[in-house]
Amino acid sequence: MSELDFASLVSPVSVDQKTALRVTVLGGGSFGTAMANTAVRNGCDTMIWIRDEAVAADINATHINKRYLPDFQLEAGLLAVSDLEKAVCNRDIILVAIPSHSFRSVLQQIKPFITSQAVVSLTKGIEANTFSFMSDIIREELPEVPYGVLSGPNLAKEIVAGQPAGTVIASQSELVRYAVQQALHSALFRVFASDDVHGVELGGALKNIYAVAMGLAAAYGVGENTKSMILTRALAEMSRFAVKLGANPLTFLGLSGVGDLFATCSSPLSRNYQVGFALGSGKSLEQATKELGQTAEGINTIVQVRARSEELGVYMPITSALYEVIFEGAPALNIALSLMKNGHRSDVEFVLPHQQV
Amino acid sequence: MSELDFASLVSPVSVDQKTALRVTVLGGGSFGTAMANTAVRNGCDTMIWIRDEAVAADINATHINKRYLPDFQLEAGLLAVSDLEKAVCNRDIILVAIPSHSFRSVLQQIKPFITSQAVVSLTKGIEANTFSFMSDIIREELPEVPYGVLSGPNLAKEIVAGQPAGTVIASQSELVRYAVQQALHSALFRVFASDDVHGVELGGALKNIYAVAMGLAAAYGVGENTKSMILTRALAEMSRFAVKLGANPLTFLGLSGVGDLFATCSSPLSRNYQVGFALGSGKSLEQATKELGQTAEGINTIVQVRARSEELGVYMPITSALYEVIFEGAPALNIALSLMKNGHRSDVEFVLPHQQV
Numbered sequence: 096m097s098e099l100d101f102a103s104l105v106s107p108v109s110v111d112q113k114t115a116l117r118v119t120v121l122g123g124g125s126f127g128t129a130m131a132n133t134a135v136r137n138g139c140d141t142m143i144w145i146r147d148e149a150v151a152a153d154i155n156a157t158h159i160n161k162r163y164l165p166d167f168q169l170e171a172g173l174l175a176v177s178d179l180e181k182a183v184c185n186r187d188i189i190l191v192a193i194p195s196h197s198f199r200s201v202l203q204q205i206k207p208f209i210t211s212q213a214v215v216s217l218t219k220g221i222e223a224n225t226f227s228f229m230s231d232i233i234r235e236e237l238p239e240v241p242y243g244v245l246s247g248p249n250l251a252k253e254i255v256a257g258q259p260a261g262t263v264i265a266s267q268s269e270l271v272r273y274a275v276q277q278a279l280h281s282a283l284f285r286v287f288a289s290d291d292v293h294g295v296e297l298g299g300a301l302k303n304i305y306a307v308a309m310g311l312a313a314a315y316g317v318g319e320n321t322k323s324m325i326l327t328r329a330l331a332e333m334s335r336f337a338v339k340l341g342a343n344p345l346t347f348l349g350l351s352g353v354g355d356l357f358a359t360c361s362s363p364l365s366r367n368y369q370v371g372f373a374l375g376s377g378k379s380l381e382q383a384t385k386e387l388g389q390t391a392e393g394i395n396t397i398v399q400v401r402a403r404s405e406e407l408g409v410y411m412p413i414t415s416a417l418y419e420v421i422f423e424g425a426p427a428l429n430i431a432l433s434l435m436k437n438g439h440r441s442d443v444e445f446v447l448p449h450q451q452v
Numbered sequence: 453m454s455e456l457d458f459a460s461l462v463s464p465v466s467v468d469q470k471t472a473l474r475v476t477v478l479g480g481g482s483f484g485t486a487m488a489n490t491a492v493r494n495g496c497d498t499m500i501w502i503r504d505e506a507v508a509a510d511i512n513a514t515h516i517n518k519r520y521l522p523d524f525q526l527e528a529g530l531l532a533v534s535d536l537e538k539a540v541c542n543r544d545i546i547l548v549a550i551p552s553h554s555f556r557s558v559l560q561q562i563k564p565f566i567t568s569q570a571v572v573s574l575t576k577g578i579e580a581n582t583f584s585f586m587s588d589i590i591r592e593e594l595p596e597v598p599y600g601v602l603s604g605p606n607l608a609k610e611i612v613a614g615q616p617a618g619t620v621i622a623s624q625s626e627l628v629r630y631a632v633q634q635a636l637h638s639a640l641f642r643v644f645a646s647d648d649v650h651g652v653e654l655g656g657a658l659k660n661i662y663a664v665a666m667g668l669a670a671a672y673g674v675g676e677n678t679k680s681m682i683l684t685r686a687l688a689e690m691s692r693f694a695v696k697l698g699a700n701p702l703t704f705l706g707l708s709g710v711g712d713l714f715a716t717c718s719s720p721l722s723r724n725y726q727v728g729f730a731l732g733s734g735k736s737l738e739q740a741t742k743e744l745g746q747t748a749e750g751i752n753t754i755v756q757v758r759a760r761s762e763e764l765g766v767y768m769p770i771t772s773a774l775y776e777v778i779f780e781g782a783p784a785l786n787i788a789l790s791l792m793k794n795g796h797r798s799d800v801e802f803v804l805p806h807q808q809v
Contacts, residue, residue, distance in 0.1 A: 248680035260677035261684075263799045272809065285681070287799035288809040295799075319715040320617035323605035324642070327618075327711040334705065344702060348687050349799035353710050354680040361676060361718075442620045442644035442652075442706035452629065452645040 108138035110172055115140040117186040118278050121201060123150060123175070125163040125251035126217060127192030132255060134278045135170040142174045144182035151175035167255045183208040188215060188274055190245070191229075195220035198229055202236040213271045215243045215264070219299030221396065226403050228300060230292050243271045244292055245279075246299040246351040248358035254284060261285040263351040265295035287350060294346030297337045301400060302359045303367045303393030305329035308413050309360040310371025311420075311427055322360075325413070327442075329356060332411045335444070336400070339407050344445045367393035380421050394421065465495035467529055472497040474543040475635050478558060480507065480532070482520040482608035483574060484549030489612060491635045492527040499531045501539035508532035524612045540565040545572060545631055547602070548586075552577035555586055559593040570628045572600045572621070576656030578753065583760050585653050600628045601649055602636075603656040604707040605715035611641060618642040620708040622652035644707060651703030654694045659716045660724045660750030661757060662686035665770050666717040667728025668777075668784055679717075682770070684799075686713060689768045692801070693757070696764050701802045724750035737778050751778065 116139045120131040123145035131143040145151045154160055154175040158168055176182050183189060183205045189212050193201045198218055214237055216229035227235070233242045243266030254260050264275040264286050272288045280286040289295050308325055330353060334344040346352055362368060370391040373383035384390055401418045404411045419425035441447040473496045477488040480502035488500040502508045511517055511532040515525055533539050540546060540562045546569050550558045555575055571594055573586035584592070590599045600623030611617050621632040621643050629645045637643040646652050665682055687710060691701040703709055719725060727748040730740035741747055758775045761768045776782035798804045 248677050250675065250677055253675040253677045256675075258675045258678050259681065261681040269808070287797055288804055289799045290804045290808075294803070318607065318610040318613075318615045319718060320605050320607055320610045321615050322718070323711040323715040324616065324618040324707065326714050327705070327707045330705050330710065343803050344705065345800050345802045348684070348691065348701065348705055348710075349803070350681065350684045351799065353687065353705075354684040357683050357714065358676040358680040361679070440644055442646045442708065443702050445702045446651070446700050446706070447645055447647045451626070451647075 107136040107170065110135070110138050110140055112140060116188065116274065116278050118142075118188045118190065119144060119182050119186045120190045120192055120217075121182065121205070122192035122194075122217075123154070123160060123163065124192055124194075125160075126249065127190070128160045128164055128169070129249075129251040129254045130190055130192065130217060130245075130279060131173055132167075132169050133281065133284055135172045137278060137281055139278050141172065142176050142182050142186070144179060145175055145177055148177040151177040164251065164255055167252075179204055180208050183212065184210075186212050188213050188278055190215050190217050191233075192217040194218065195222050195229070198222065199227075199232050199236060202232060206237060209237055209240060213241045213243065213268070213274060215245055215266075215271065215275055216296070217245050219246060219296070220392070221300050221399055223395070223399070226399055228293065228296050230296055241268045241271050242266065243268065243275060244296045245275065245286075246295050246355065248350060248355045250358070257283055259283050259285075261287060261350050261354075263287050263289050263295050263349060265289040265292045265351070267292065289346060289349065289351070291343045291346045293340050294337050294342030294344075295351040297333060297340070297342060298347060298351040298355050301333050301336070301396065302356045303391070303396050304400060304414055304417065305333075305356060306359045306362070306365055306367035307371035307374075307391065307393040307397065308417060310363070310368035310373075311375035311417075312371075313363070313368070314372045314375025315427075326353075326356065326360060328413060331444070332409075332413055336404060336407070336409045336411060338445070339409050366391040370394065374420060375427050377427075397421065464493040464527065467492070467495050467497055469497060473545065473631065473635050475499075475545045475547065476501060476539050476543045477547045477549055477574075478539065478562070479549035479551075479574075480511070480517060480520065481549055481551075482517075483606065484547070485517045485521055485526070486606075486608040486611045487547055487549065487574060487602075487636060488530055489524075489526050490638065490641055492529045494635060494638055496635050498529065499533050499539050499543075501536060502532055502534055505534040508534040521608065521612055524609075536561055537565050540569065541567075543569050545570050545635055547572050547574050548590075549574040551575065552579050552586065555579065556584075556589050556593060559589060563594060566594055566597060570598045570600065570625070570631060572602055572623075572628065572632055573653070574602050576603060576653070577749070578657050578756055580752070580756070583756055585650065585657060587649050587653055598625045598628050599623065600625065600632060601653045602632065602643075603652050603712065604644075605712045607715070614640055616640050616642075618644060618707050618711070620644050620646050620652050620706060622646040622649045622708070624649065646703060646706065646708070648700045648703045650697050651694050651699030651701075652708040654690060654697070654699060655704060655708040655712050658690045658693070658753065658757060659713045660748070660753050661771055661774065662690075662713060663716045663719070663722055663724035664728035664731075664748065664750040664754065665774060667720070667725035667730075668732035668774075669728075670720070670725070671729045671732025672784075683710075683713065683717060685770060686717075688801070689766075689770055693761060693764070693766045693768060695802070696766050723748040727751065731777060732784050734784075754778065
């Protein structure tokens with residue numbers, strides 16, 4: 096293996112304070128930090144807001160995010176702040192990398208400081224109880240603001256290490272798409288565009304369900320044929336659900352759809368995959384959660400999406416079967432059978448409708 | 453790992469000679485044999501045509517295909533024949549599992565025996581020199597015949613072992629789709645339907661290109677982000693090419709598209725992946741071919757598709773970059789750069805056209 100230092104191929108651009116885009120990232124987790132660092136390298140005037148003053152000061156002093164990316168030296172030009180007004184006032188783009196359970200509350204806090212900034216979600220997930228996506232929350236809390244969502248197969252550590260990666264900025268606004276591409280696109284981090292906001296964020300929100308299914312299947316020692324069928328039936332479910340919410344099924348051909356699903360399902364170290372593997376090995380959810388030390392996000396997503404799919408009347412056999420295995424004591428073999436039942440159907444129902452098969 | 457014997461969950465159906473579908477598979481390779489065995493298990497009156505009389509007699513005596521599936525006991529009801537007239541006359545479905553270089557010649561030989569049989573290709577690939585797909589060859593040689601193509605992530609050994617799998621039957625004829633599903637669909641082998649013949653066969657024909665690219669990337673030690681980007685850019689190229697030939701881009705969301713691509717790119721033991729890995733490790737095509745003992749199919753596909761994409765004016769940067777690396781001595785790093793260049797583009801151009809980005 097001849098590991099290549101891709102990062103050395105690309106030099107950072109210096110910041111011109113008069114013309115630079117003013118970018119703020121809210122949230123100092125690994126992905127927010129990686130995006131802030133990318134913006135600095137692209138010549139943006141960049142701040143990262145971190146609630147804890149001591150952590151912000153430490154990042155400014157050491158240029159290392161010790162908690163989330165301890166092994167990487169960040170650009171010296173990245174300014175960490177803990178004052179939300181300072182972070183948000185007079186900026187061009189606000190990138191929100193706040194966990195889904197605090198996302199709404201942070202938007203409510205920044206509302207007084209919003210004038211003409213664009214607001215872009217970097218968060219994957221669904222708000223508990225409301226089943227709101229991040230774009231829904233932005234529209235509800237900041238109704239006048241131009242907005243977008245960023246989603247894709249983006250492991251932060253790989254991005255900071257300079258491994259080539261790509262992502263998708265989805266917005267109805269051409270200006271928002273353009274500004275985010277200016278801020279984040281580089282030779283090592285490609286930012287593709289889409290106008291299908293719900294389609295793009297659904298990929299990131301739903302994929303964890305299928306990582307659980309893939310881990311479960313792996314526990315049964317299934318081969319490549321079966322894994323491929325799980326992947327494509329997952330895409331069928333996701334796109335069916337998304338279309339019901341007004342998205343374009345073709346979005347799932349891209350980075351935010353099958354790209355993110357592929358990355359998630361190919362990572363045996365992810366908590367979702369591991370909880371699935373434990374369930375497939377005959378353990379209960381309680382035992383699996385205890386071993387992992389925390390709940391896998393995919394489990395909550397299964398509960399939420401299953402309820403929502405029943406309300407909407409969307410056929411999601413993998414999600415339903417996972418729910419029955421995890422919460423109703425059904426045998427794990429049900430997952431396999433759920434893939435197999437229901438006779439002859441269309442491969443891609445948007446090509447050939449089921450009733451024409 | 454609790455390996456499950458899926459096959460024991462499903463019992464074969466006995467053949468009713470009066471009402472059974474009469475199915476013939478032409479060609480005794482591993483996939484043709486697996487499909488013939490599946491048809492027998494589904495209660496079809498099934499023959500498999502194998503040119504070599506001694507091999508056919510041996511299969512009838514031992515119920516083992518010693519050359520291609522030496523470890524599996526075939527159903528006793530499977531009849532191997534070496535007389536082409538006997539194999540083709542008075543049958544309902546002819547499944548053609550003949551390598552692409554002999555496909556046309558075998559169709560010419562069976563032409564005198566064709567009355568109302570449906571002819572279905574099981575072969576993935578492109579005819580050398582003519583750039584014909586198997587469906588094109590069927591239409592040219594047997595213009596009056598109802599036809600279809602079968603394609604998907606279908607490793608024969610996994611199917612014969614009873615691992616759950618799925619495939620796609622594509623035909624404009626509802627009757628052909630229905631008959632093939634009757635013949636091959638079971639609880640362990642799902643046969644999904646599509647009417648996008650070219651879309652379905654293109655997935656199987658083009659995927660080997662991207663297995664070479666994935667092997668090459670692996671030699672550089674790339675991470676999950678990069679692999680996901682290769683997978684989705686591959687889908688973008690394939691669907692762009694397919695749409696130019698009249699296919700539906702959504703077909704690539706299914707088993708014959710991303711399903712087969714995923715299986716192929718996840719198999720580090722495949723020749724295509726290995727030749728890519730060797731190229732990425734600095735070896736020449738000559739050295740790589742010598743080590744593997746034979747030419748990888750993906751290499752020929754690259755040559756053909758690159759020429760055809762230039763004729764058609766279809767943008768295929770991965771295929772072009774692979775061609776330049778393999779045949780023009782360009783550095784392998786070009787593959788990575790080819791993914792990264794060209795500025796801001798659409799993620800899925802059928803969602804947001806490039807000129808609107």
